[in-house]
Amino acid sequence: MANNPKKDIIIEMENVGIRYGRGPEILSNVNLSLERGSFHFLTGRSGAGKTSLLSMMYLAQKPSRGRVSVFGNNVNFTNRNSLAMFRRRIGVVFQDFRLLEHTSAFDNVALPLRVCGMGEKEIKKRVNELLRWVEIDRSTSALTSTLSGGEKQRVAIARAVINRPDILLADEPTGNVDNDIAPKLMKLFVELNRLGTTVVIATHNENLIRDFKYPCIHLKNKGLSIVKPGERTDDMEI
């Protein structure tokens, strides 16, 4: 296994196309390899297919054609239980948060740990610690539906990182938070990346891309290109 040249590729896409129903392809002939421990921004104008690309990465969607491999496994030939096990290693921050509105902030953040069968004592310790860090500690037992947009986003981020995932995928993770907490959350992502997590952040925030010098996966005309930091061209619409 040590000689396997693909051992560091954590997500791989080969000639991938995705369409919804009988509609046109959103993405066509996409080829992408993400190495373990890499950090990328995902950019492209609205409707370019960022969410579709992310949804294939977090195994919510299978490609209409082509091959998607996550953790070295072709998702088209992976059984349901294995897919569930892979999803446990992927943290996702959804653009619309996708929190369980009828449960508390604590229960939302505890969810990935409960799914894994972790003991309640350990869950309590880890969740409270993280909620304190994202500054939700005063409303941990409040129903998520009563939280503000910014608080919901922080709960969503806490839920995505609580399990120390191998891959972290975030769709506009700083879109709703205050200017003072956005850099703090970005530092969390950077810190996770430093510990080995592969990070992909979909964003329209040019400041974020400028301040954190990571390559961009840029989506345009149903395809993608990798733009290195500082190589931004004028036709690159974010």
Added chain:
Amino acid sequence: MIWKFKSLRDRELPLSKDSSNLFLKVMISISVFLFSVTLAGVLSINSMLVNWNSSILGSLTVQIIPENSVDKEKARNETIIQEQRTVAMLEAMPEVQKVTPLTDEQLQRLLKPWLGDDIKTQDLPIPRLIDVRLKPGADVDFNILAQKLAHIAPQASLDNHKLWLNKLINFAAGLKMLALAVLMLVVCVTSGAIFYTTQTSLGLHKDVIEILHLMGAKDTYIAQQYAVRTAWLGGIGGVIGVAISIPVIFLIAHLAQQIEGGIINEANLSTGAWIIILSLPLFSSLVAMQTAYYTVKRTLERMM
């Protein structure tokens, strides 16, 4: 399969707020009530069949018919002599456990419903009856016995009850099969109701289920939440159904005992039967749990 009954409190899926819960509880209560009453019927019939079968296999009656003679005294004496010979012969048989010739009082009591209080058996050409109890497992060849009886008591006739009891047994066995079919129907209808309410609930909670899947939950994690909730509803419904059925069973038993003739009186519910009836809530809980569990598993398998 390891079941984790952590808590009946809702976990991620808000199942306790499902509007179908009340319907399911009422449905299961009615089903368990019907099941309980029918099962009591089946068990009663079963005990009746066992009793009748043991009657067939374990007993016979010898009848000494009086001679048709003008001299009543002589005929009566001859009948008694034949009765004594028959008793002696039967008592000598190793297969026989007990021989009981019926006394005049017993015969009078048997005839009372037809002939009234004032009859005198001595004045009538009434057959003498001998009740014979066989030892358990005794194998008696009735043809040979009848031949032996004809030799020592020409007026004797042998009745092993088979003819009339067989008809009753066949009728009761048919009734039992019908009741068992009703039981199966009740289980199927209840399982069907649980299947459809579970599917409806899965549709209602589609968003939550999708989030659970995205967090890495396996289908079993979701199925267990449904199984626990439905098992609880099945148990509650079962308790209510059994509680209503018990007075009804007693009422039916009381009405059955009003029927004279002793045949229905054999239909008693044993302690074992009562234990089975009282354990129905557990059974309904298990059926509900299994149905919900496999419904969720099967339905989710169609999703990514």
